[in-house]
Structure formats: structure tokens, C-alpha cells
Amino acid sequence: MTVDWQIVKNYEDIIYEKAEGIARITINRPEVHNAFRPETVQEMIDAFALVRDDPEVGVVLFTGKGEKAFCSGGDQRVRGHGGYVGSDQVPRLNVLDLQRQIRALPKPVIAVVAGWAIGGGHVLHVVCDLTIAADNAKFGQTGPKVGSFDAGYGASLLARTVGIKKAKEIWYLCRQYSAQEALDMGLVNTVVPVAQLEEESIKWAREILAKSPIALRFLKMAFNADTDGAAGLQQLAGDATMLYYMTEEAREGKNAFLEKRQPDFGKFPRLP
Numbered sequence: 001m002t003v004d005w006q007i008v009k010n011y012e013d014i015i016y017e018k019a020e021g022i023a024r025i026t027i028n029r030p031e032v033h034n035a036f037r038p039e040t041v042q043e044m045i046d047a048f049a050l051v052r053d054d055p056e057v058g059v060v061l062f063t064g065k066g067e068k069a070f071c072s073g074g075d076q077r078v079r080g081h082g083g084y085v086g087s088d089q090v091p092r093l094n095v096l097d098l099q100r101q102i103r104a105l106p107k108p109v110i111a112v113v114a115g116w117a118i119g120g121g122h123v124l125h126v127v128c129d130l131t132i133a134a135d136n137a138k139f140g141q142t143g144p145k146v147g148s149f150d151a152g153y154g155a156s157l158l159a160r161t162v163g164i165k166k167a168k169e170i171w172y173l174c175r176q177y178s179a180q181e182a183l184d185m186g187l188v189n190t191v192v193p194v195a196q197l198e199e200e201s202i203k204w205a206r207e208i209l210a211k212s213p214i215a216l217r218f219l220k221m222a223f224n225a226d227t228d229g230a231a232g233l234q235q236l237a238g239d240a241t242m243l244y245y246m247t248e249e250a251r252e253g254k255n256a257f258l259e260k261r262q263p264d265f266g267k268f269p270r271l272p
């Protein structure tokens with residue numbers, strides 16, 4: 001099973017393509033196991049923004065180039081004081097913006113993982129809605145070994161996903177876990193032979209595309225609301241407002257204002 005991927009926009013560090021309502025964003029730095037520098041993250045932020053605004057796209061596959069790595073986290077060669085340093089010489093941790101953007105995207109994002117998902121690359125798969133792993137995938141955090149930590153989603157959402165004891169083990173010991181171990185702890189949704197990874201991810205994407213987009217959108221935001229506090233509620237509330245705008249009742253309010261008359265909300269049922 002394959003699809004006719006079309007490049008949407010040219011980037012230096014990533015590939016953004018789409019086909020049949022599926023977007024695919026690929027980190028394209030295989031020489032460093034797809035580690036991200038600030039420019040890589042900025043490009044991903046741009047591509048995910050395009051995905052958000054594209055009504056043709058219903059689901060995203062997020063992956064890394066090649067079979068050796070999904071992503072090995074921040075590019076250690078450009079880590080400076082206070083963050084990762086890009087060509088503008090400013091240190092930043094813009095991957096945190098990307099994490100929030102993936103969470104807030106009102107479309108499911110599937111991490112498609114072959115090889116390493118390590119450090120900040122591991123957190124990127126954690127913030128995705130689903131993870132399809134190849135049988136050669138390896139998962140883990142490295143922070144306490146390499147002088148960093150992600151105390152945000154990297155800690156709290158990981159704990160929600162695998163339980164607090166296991167999350168602490170992952171961070172405190174910095175071990176690397178096989179795809180099967182990841183499946184056993186609920187860190188990934190399925191494991192397939194690496195040669196079948198693309199085919200399986202397209203299959204899952206197509207299954208999702210056959211479902212109601214608004215139902216999926218609300219479910220994603222409901223899961224976020226459960227974990228993200230007021231920010232999660234804001235997303236869910238925004239979607240509720242979007243839905244309300246689509247009703248005759250909401251239109252009556254707007255039309256009455258524009259027509260300079262009192263709104264007649266009496267004609268709408270007060271359901272139990």
C-alpha cells in the first residue's frame with residue numbers, strides 16, 4: 001500500500017508532503033539521527049501551521065528520514081547557554097512551542113517511529129496522539145546523562161502514558177527500551193516490521209480519515225483538557241464555540257444584531 005506523496009513546500013531540514021488527506025512531516029537530518037536544531041523546529045512549526053489551516057488534511061504522519069532514527073532530540077552540537085543556538089545566535093528551546101502546537105492541532109498526529117526516539121525526540125512521540133513503532137525502534141530519555149531534562153510534557157504526559165513509576169525509571173536510569181517493551185508499557189500503539197512501517201501508518205491514517213472529523217477533534221481536545229488544565233479547557237471550549245457558531249441558534253443572535261432587532265431565541269428547544 002502506497003500513496004502518491006506530493007511535496008507541499010520546500011524546506012531545508014524537513015520534508016512536508018501530503019496525499020489523499022494525509023500530511024506527512026519528516027525530519028530530514030539522518031546524518032545526526034534526525035536531531036533538531038532551532039531551524040528544524042521552526043520549519044516544523046511552519047509545516048504544522050500549514051496542516052492546521054489545510055481543510056484537505058485530516059491526519060498527520062510525523063516521522064524521521066531513514067530507518068535508523070525518528071529523532072535523537074536537540075542537536076547537541078548547537079546547544080549553548082540557555083538553549084539551542086541557531087544562525088541568528090539566539091539561544092532558544094522552541095521545541096516546547098512545537099510540542100504545544102502538536103497537542104493543540106485539531107487533527108490526530110501519528111508518530112511513525114523507526115530506530116531511535118531519544119531525548120527530546122522521545123518527547124516528540126509522547127506528545128503525538130498515537131505511535132506506530134517499527135520493530136527496530138528504541139525509546140528513552142537521556143537528559144540526566146547529557147545535562148538536560150524536560151520537566152513539562154516530557155515528565156507529566158509520559159507519566160500519564162506509562163504510569164509514574166515507569167516514567168521515573170525512564171528518566172532516572174536513562175535506559176533504552178525496545179519496541180516490544182514500549183508496547184508492553186503502553187508507550188506505543190503497535191509494533192510492525194520496519195519494512196511495513198509506511199504501509200501500516202497509511203492504513204491507520206486511512207482508518208482515521210473515514211471517521212467524523214468533528215468527533216475526532218472533540219475527542220483530542222477532551223483528552224487534552226483532562227491533562228492540560230485551563231489551556232486544555234480553552235481548546236475544548238474553542239471547539240465548542242466553533243460548533244455553536246454552526247447552529248441556527250447562534251446565527252439568530254448574530255443576525256438580530258446585524259438587523260437591529262431583538263433576537264428570538266424562544267423558537268429554539270431547551271433540551272434536557
Ligand code: S0N
Pocket residue numbers: 031032033035072073074075076077083093095096116118119120121142143146147148149150151
Ligand atoms: C541515539 C544514540 C543512542 C544512537 O547511538 P548510535 O547508534 O551509536 O549512533 P551515534 O554514532 O551516536 O550517532 C550517529 C551520528 O549522529 C550524531 N548524533 C546523534 N544524536 C545526536 C544529537 N542529539 N545531536 C547531535 N548529533 C547527534 C552522532 O554524533 C553521530 O554523528 P558522527 O557520526 O558524526 O559522530 C546516540 O546517538 C545518542 O545518545 N545521541 C544523543 C541523544 C541525546 O542526548 N539527545 C539530546 C537530549 N536532549 C534533548 O533532546 C533536549 C530536548 C530539549 O530541547 C529540551 C526540551 C525541554 C526542556 C529542556 C530541553 C533541553 O535543552 O534539554
